[in-house]
Amino acid sequence: RIGRWAAPVESLHNCPCPDMEKVVLVTGANSGIGLALCERLLTEDSQLLLCLACRNMKRAEDARSALLTSHINAHIDLLHLDVGSVQSVLTAAQEVKARYNRIDFLYLNAGIMPNPQVDVKALFKGLFSRNVINMFATAEGLLTQQDRLNSDGLQEVFATNLFGHFLLIRELEPLLCPGGQTSRIVWTSSSNARRSAFSIEDIQHRNGTEPYSSSKYASDMLSLALNRHKNSQGLFSSVICPGLVMTNLTYGILPSFFWTLIMPIMWLIRIFTNTFTLTPYNGAEALHWLFVQNPESLDPRAKYHSLTSGLGKNYTQSRQVSNQRPLLPQTLYCSSLLYVNLR
Ligand SMILES: NC(=O)C1=CN([C@@H]2O[C@H](COP(=O)(O)OP(=O)(O)OC[C@H]3O[C@@H](n4cnc5c(N)ncnc54)[C@H](OP(=O)(O)O)[C@@H]3O)[C@@H](O)[C@H]2O)C=CC1
Ligand SMILES: CC(C)CCC[C@@H](C)[C@H]1CC[C@H]2C3=C(CC[C@]12C)[C@@]1(C)CCC(=O)C[C@@H]1CC3
Numbered sequence: 001r002i003g004r005w006a007a008p009v010e011s012l013h014n015c016p017c018p019d020m021e022k023v024v025l026v027t028g029a030n031s032g033i034g035l036a037l038c039e040r041l042l043t044e045d046s047q048l049l050l051c052l053a054c055r056n057m058k059r060a061e062d063a064r065s066a067l068l069t070s071h072i073n074a075h076i077d078l079l080h081l082d083v084g085s086v087q088s089v090l091t092a093a094q095e096v097k098a099r100y101n102r103i104d105f106l107y108l109n110a111g112i113m114p115n116p117q118v119d120v121k122a123l124f125k126g127l128f129s130r131n132v133i134n135m136f137a138t139a140e141g142l143l144t145q146q147d148r149l150n151s152d153g154l155q156e157v158f159a160t161n162l163f164g165h166f167l168l169i170r171e172l173e174p175l176l177c178p179g180g181q182t183s184r185i186v187w188t189s190s191s192n193a194r195r196s197a198f199s200i201e202d203i204q205h206r207n208g209t210e211p212y213s214s215s216k217y218a219s220d221m222l223s224l225a226l227n228r229h230k231n232s233q234g235l236f237s238s239v240i241c242p243g244l245v246m247t248n249l250t251y252g253i254l255p256s257f258f259w260t261l262i263m264p265i266m267w268l269i270r271i272f273t274n275t276f277t278l279t280p281y282n283g284a285e286a287l288h289w290l291f292v293q294n295p296e297s298l299d300p301r302a303k304y305h306s307l308t309s310g311l312g313k314n315y316t317q318s319r320q321v322s323n324q325r326p327l328l329p330q331t332l333y334c335s336s337l338l339y340v341n342l343r
Pocket of ligand 1: 243
């Protein structure tokens, strides 16, 4: 399995898509940043074949209807995918292989942060420290989560944010870079990704209280490793950070009415840290920006940040992924392969 990457000719069948139409699959496409990305992609390229990969088909249908109101002739498919379930990923990948002969863009956007707790004491202490801007940008020291085991016996955050996506990539290998074309993978990571939250001895973060931060750091490292292994075959992986965005995920941290109340404060903070992108449209900036870039011009070690200035202007900035342990991407990649092959 490890050596399998190029598409065997016999897998190129049943393709409903004309040759020039880009095939784009987005996980977690029914809300928040994923849905905003779909909207922006359809505006950018009306010829797209867009596949919304979602765990809840009712929400997926609603998202498709919303997208079709502004893009009447858009080609939008739905795919049932619970990225936190091994069986669902395997079934969905089979379905994708039956429907399409290639994937041009795979946006790995679905993500969860279950039972988040804000450390109010650390927040107040941070407000009066020199580290305040960094604290607002990265939430360092402010957030913990309570993880649990899923029905596959994996930690839920790890399974959803990282492992399910890695398994999906592996299963879709035959559709990536067929016939020497390039394919792109884009991970929605986070500024909350922190090296100190990740341990190779505890990949699933069973024993800690920052599984979200850990899983996002691991996705940064996996992307690095994918680039090392696959760039020469035409597969390019990137990570983005959408900033702080008001979505169901953030409404799980503090209630939506509270966020609405403090919105003027957040606009003020945005003057000092352009990471408060706040709307899903703004948060999707870097995801959209990557769509229109030539992959060869991208830095494989960069993390692309969606940023919004105090005046509301959106832009994308690249910063280096912090990797102070050069062997980590490699080790994580091999460990993930082991997980995939032991499933
Ligand atoms: N909001 C923010 O400030 C930030 C968000 N991010 C990241 O952005 C990404 C998108 O989140 P955001 O838009 O904010 O939040 P949302 O909760 O709005 O979107 C998350 C999406 O992922 C889907 N999803 C969750 N679990 C699964 C699963 N097991 N299988 C399939 N789909 C799943 C959700 O589906 P459903 O509707 O069914 O729950 C939803 O569509 C996440 O990866 C998040 O970590 C990163 C940095 C900041
Ligand atoms: C006055 C206010 C702005 C107080 C809000 C304090 C905190 C709740 C927030 C400060 C920085 C935020 C942040 C996130 C969540 C909410 C904060 C901790 C994220 C962790 C959300 C998910 C991510 O992936 C990154 C975000 C970084 C910043």
